[in-house]
Amino acid sequence: MGVWGEVSSANLTPDPSGISYYDDEAMFISTMRTGHVGARKLSSIMPWQVFRNMTDEDLRSIFAFLKTLKPVSHNVDNTEAPTFCGRCKTRHGLGELNRPLNGDKDSGT
Numbered sequence: 001m002g003v004w005g006e007v008s009s010a011n012l013t014p015d016p017s018g019i020s021y022y023d024d025e026a027m028f029i030s031t032m033r034t035g036h037v038g039a040r041k042l043s044s045i046m047p048w049q050v051f052r053n054m055t056d057e058d059l060r061s062i063f064a065f066l067k068t069l070k071p072v073s074h075n076v077d078n079t080e081a082p083t084f085c086g087r088c089k090t091r092h093g094l095g096e097l098n099r100p101l102n103g104d105k106d107s108g109t
Ligand code: HEM
Pocket: 007, 008, 009, 010, 012, 019, 020, 028, 031, 032, 037, 041, 042, 043, 045, 046, 047, 062, 077, 078, 079
């Protein structure tokens, strides 16, 4: 909220619901350097103006690290109108697709 508007951070884990370019290092590096995913401009809270100064090796290392993360199923899309997310209990685009996790009181999965 605030000056950034209603925006949620992306799911960077290697899950089908995460970023779609896990097989495209050049796309990741371009996103980190330009603040655009293809034609889509990212919210300016994502500090790409800082990240753009990292070396190719730094960015490749971050990309390699992200691939080691445990996949987390969590659809987030800031181009869609915010809806309640049963998983993180906040509102964000595609929130309605996410069901509560096992173990949650009202688990549906
Ligand atoms: C090394 C650290 C970081 C990496 C590798 C990273 C990477 C990314 C990437 C690749 C995206 C685009 C996801 C997509 O394709 O939709 C993204 C989006 C985003 N990032 Fe970061 N990020 C980092 C740090 C941060 C920080 C520090 C913040 C805020 C304080 C932030 C906030 C966001 C937000 C809000 C979005 C979604 C923007 C939108 O959809 O318009 N990120 N990040």
